[in-house]
Amino acid sequence: MTLSRRIYPGATIGIIGGGQLGKMLAQSALRMGYKVAVLDPSEDAPAKATSHLFINAAFDDEKALKQLGGASDIITYEFENIDGPLLKRMVDEYYVPQGAETLLTLQNRETEKEAIRSSGAKVVPFAEVSNDEDVKAFAEKEGWPVIVKTATGGYDGKGQYLIESADDLKKEPIPYEDTQFIAEKYLDLEREVSLTVARSADGKTIVFPLQENLHRNQILYRTIAPSRVDRQKDAEAEVEKIMNKLHFAGVFTVEFFIDKSGELYVNEIAPRPHNSAHHTIESCNISQFDAHILALTNQPMPEIRQHKPAIMMNLLGQDLDRLGDALYDHPEWHVHLYGKSARKPERKMGHVTMLTDDTADTLEKLKTDFEKER
Ligand code: ADP
Ligand code: MG
Structure with a gap:
């Protein structure tokens, strides 16, 4: 796959996700003379109004994603939680200069923080946790309070639990069985x-x-x-x-x-x-x-x-x-x-x-x- 190409005005930019970020991306692209194709599950997504082609489909609808790919000269996204294997297939078939690797690493807080830490940049102490004992062990090492977050799918503070002390764990059970969690030191x-x-x-x-x-x-x-x-x-x-x-x-x-x-x-x-x-x-x-x-x-x-x-x-x-x-x-x-x-x-x-x-x-x-x- 070619890593960099010139994509001249007149070409179509395909955007996975048609929320406000997709809309404002489309507005810039349109001003520069590009055409815009958007895929979004919501039938009145904000970017529907700023696209030449609007595909109303779920983010895991492979046929629809390929329709977007086929209609576009280049693919980008405003939405992070795209299915990994599906994105990889898109990268193989279409021009996706952002690739799949970084998105996949950043989709999961654990792999994200691991990558940042191994780059030498400083991250807040964290650990994967799968039960209350893990959270307590983490807090004993790093100190209370601790913030427990879902590893995937969280945004705007969703899926986060601020735990001030071991007692809090009894008050609000964390659904460890449902998904992967990480604990992080809660900073002042x-x-x-x-x-x-x-x-x-x-x-x-x-x-x-x-x-x-x-x-x-x-x-x-x-x-x-x-x-x-x-x-x-x-x-x-x-x-x-x-x-x-x-x-x-x-x-x-x-x-x-x-x-x-x-x-x-x-x-x-x-x-x-x-x-x-x-x-x-x-x-x-x-x-x-x-x-x-x-x-x-x-x-x-x-x-x-x-x-x-x-x-x-x-x-x-x-x-x-x-x-x-x-x-x-x-x-x-x-x-x-x-x-x-x-x-x-x-x-x-x-x-x-x-x-x-x-x-x-x-x-x-x-x-x-x-x-x-x-
Ligand atoms: P999201 O993916 O929901 O944006 P963040 O990890 O950025 O999740 O958390 C949202 C907000 O919660 C942060 O911007 C910050 O205000 C607060 N927060 C999250 N983690 C910590 C922490 N370890 N210490 C202090 N505040 C935190
Ligand atoms: Mg944030």
């Missing part, structure tokens, strides 16, 4: 940051400014870019180690923890566009979505410049009610609504980006203007 966090990087199919990389991420209920709530602490170089050094170990093509984001003593740990890696880099659409010379398309089609990528600091706020289902009026009071807001028909609490329905010279002031105003009912 000072901050969370993330670094978004794009690597072209022939190996050139560009780096976005380090982003600072605020979470609520383990879901991303605000991003501040650039981060209020400058750990750009430290984060880049960690990503460099990881890139020597794992093959990346296109855009990916590395999430980091910073603990109270200033220690930087890699948390996890998303080998696709990431919520914390949505601000790049307005705040940078090219967005993370542009970068992904440029990287995969092997077009030259510019060095990243950020025009202005940015605050990104996510709009979850419950935030939409408040948006109505706020929208009309803020001509300076860049409002993105993904076009999801079902509004659910905690579901990501859209986001707003604000460019500002004073991030502290903008954050404060958001608190009084937009968050007062929370």
Whole structure:
């Protein structure tokens, strides 16, 4: 399989997954003159509106995936949990510059953390656990509290159990029989940051400014870019180690923890566009979505410049009610609504980006203007 090719405008980019990430990827691709084909199980997926061909099928529907492959000159994904063997067959038959290996490694938290650790980058102490005794043994070594996470399929904090002490294990049983789990030392966090990087199919990389991420209920709530602490170089050094170990093509984001003593740990890696880099659409010379398309089609990528600091706020289902009026009071807001028909609490329905010279002031105003009912 050829590792890098030029994919000229006019070609069709096939995207596995048609959520908001697929939609925004498609918008970049369309602007650059590509055609877009999308596969998604939801019949009104956001990216249906931004595709020439929309295949409404499950992610494990091999026939449908091959239909996507046959209709596309290049395949990428916005969705990480694609069946491994199926993805491998796609890679054999079609042009998938991201390959299958990295995705498969990152799909499972244990193999992900193992790969990061063996690259020499720092990860939070972790261990595979399959019963309460394992969790206790881990806590005896690393100390309480411990966070137990499903090894696969988790996102936005789903499938996570914060265990403060051995007593907690009795209160909330962990369904070890259902799936694989890992235990992680629960850190007293000072901050969370993330670094978004794009690597072209022939190996050139560009780096976005380090982003600072605020979470609520383990879901991303605000991003501040650039981060209020400058750990750009430290984060880049960690990503460099990881890139020597794992093959990346296109855009990916590395999430980091910073603990109270200033220690930087890699948390996890998303080998696709990431919520914390949505601000790049307005705040940078090219967005993370542009970068992904440029990287995969092997077009030259510019060095990243950020025009202005940015605050990104996510709009979850419950935030939409408040948006109505706020929208009309803020001509300076860049409002993105993904076009999801079902509004659910905690579901990501859209986001707003604000460019500002004073991030502290903008954050404060958001608190009084937009968050007062929370
Ligand atoms: P997901 O795949 O759901 O994003 P993460 O491992 O990134 O899972 O966890 C979601 C959030 O939960 C993190 O961004 C962080 O706020 C919190 N969290 C997860 N693991 C830890 C930990 N070991 N110590 C402290 N906070 C954690
Ligand atoms: Mg995460």
